[in-house]
Amino acid sequence: MAGHGTEEHPHGADRLCAAGDRVYSRAVRRGRVPRTDADVVPCLLELALLHPDPDDMDWLVPTAPQEVMTRLLRGVYDEVTDSQRRMGSAVAAFEWYAGLGRHLQAVSASAEGTAAIRVLDGLSRIQAAMDEATEACTQEVLTVQPGGIRRESELTEGLHRAVALRGRGVRMRDLYTHVARHGQGLLNYLELMGDAVEARTLDEVIDRLILFDRTVAFIPANADRTMALELRHPALVEYFVTVFERLWRLAIPLTAPLPDTGIEGISHREQSIAALLAEGHQDAVIAERLGISVRTCRAHIARLSETLGAASRTQLGVRIAQVGLDRPPGGASGVAGTASGTAPGRASDTVSLPDQGSPSVR
Structure with a gap:
């Protein structure tokens, strides 16, 4: 019409x-x-x-x-x-x-109870509701920011709210994926906000979540994020607070380095990819969960195959299990115990590589 x-x-x-x-x-x-x-x-x-x-x-x-x-x-x-x-x-x-x-x-x-859930249809309605919640906030904001490196436009969009909150003494805690550490825009934002914002990172986080004063929460309502839900039901908000706090305890402060995998030639990100491969996830799913592109994900898988001496995806799965990479980073003490100064796959005589170079990666 x-x-x-x-x-x-x-x-x-x-x-x-x-x-x-x-x-x-x-x-x-x-x-x-x-x-x-x-x-x-x-x-x-x-x-x-x-x-x-x-x-x-x-x-x-x-x-x-x-x-x-x-x-x-x-x-x-x-x-x-x-x-x-x-x-x-x-x-x-x-x-x-x-x-x-x-x-x-x-x-x-x-x-x-129906008023406890409000559907915000359209970006203007979402922005207006967020601005209203920002104005009413007096103590704390908790956010989960999925995806990879934060774009300058995204950081600038919410900067006016963050500055207003800091001016009122509101404390902010933000959760990002490890990939976000490589974005200069995020580092500049945190430097600008000073000690008003504390940031931590994880291999993967839940979808976007914003909590104001533990009384109102905002979550996406569709895939392209043109609709959102404003939640004020105490039970729902408390549930999201619990989820955030548990993720926060598992996360690593942005100022601290990522832990070493204990396996020469295997990076922290490749360890995360290996664990998700062991769970049977496809490349696109792994890339989305870790906040990287599918192309970057496949490049890491190729390096994993080369480091572990795997000539196929089947062999790669076996080698991942053998060296203990089938568990999430930090979740298994056996990972560090496999360190021997050389890549485990290269010291093994049980896996023979084909003559035609590097293995194929789909």
Whole structure:
């Protein structure tokens, strides 16, 4: 319905168009409406009067009229000295939403707890919710940042929030993958933030997670991260805090070097790749979990094969198990015990390499 854009609905939440009035009123009375009902009134989504139902994305649920009223009055307060007309309009809208509020209370009385999960549809809605949570935060922010080297644009995007938090004495703890250590942008960011931010790294982390004051959490709601969930249910938030704290205890401070594998010629990253290969993961999955490209992952696998003297993927799996690389880094004391000053695969007489050079790597 591209023809029903904002040009045909040049209004705010305080003066809905006739079509918007009908659809929003119906949503309040019934508790939700099909997403198709909003095709002719995109203004309701743009004004966040309707948002996706967390239980079924094909339906839209109404924003509580009380919340809309609060938003209206906040915006009008900033403009009251410039426009008395806007105040009168908001007061009228307030009365209209107050009448609808009685209908929504009756509908939602049996749906206790649904307000604890809010779907944020679109980057602008996500940014607005994040800014609101940042302003309310007074003590602590916990974040998990998956992927590899952090791009300058990503770091710059959230810099204003981090600076504002630091100014209020808020402490921040960030978890990254080990690959992020190689990004100069991250190092510059941490130097700028000083002791307000503490960073640690792991071979792999969970998907993106941001926690404010252990009361509200944000997680992605789709693969391309154009939708997010804002979670305020105490049980859910506490669960994510527990996950973060356990990962934090396993992580290595960014200021500390990664532990040596104890096997000559095997890097920490190659040890991580070996453990994931032993679990049966494909190259693309390993690359995604470690925050590297598939091409880089395959280059490491080729070096592993060469170091361990494996001529095929099957032989590589055997050699990984023989030298104890089938366990995650730091999770097995036997790994260091295999160190002998030379690469284990090269000292073995049980594996014969073919004459035609390096093994093939898919």
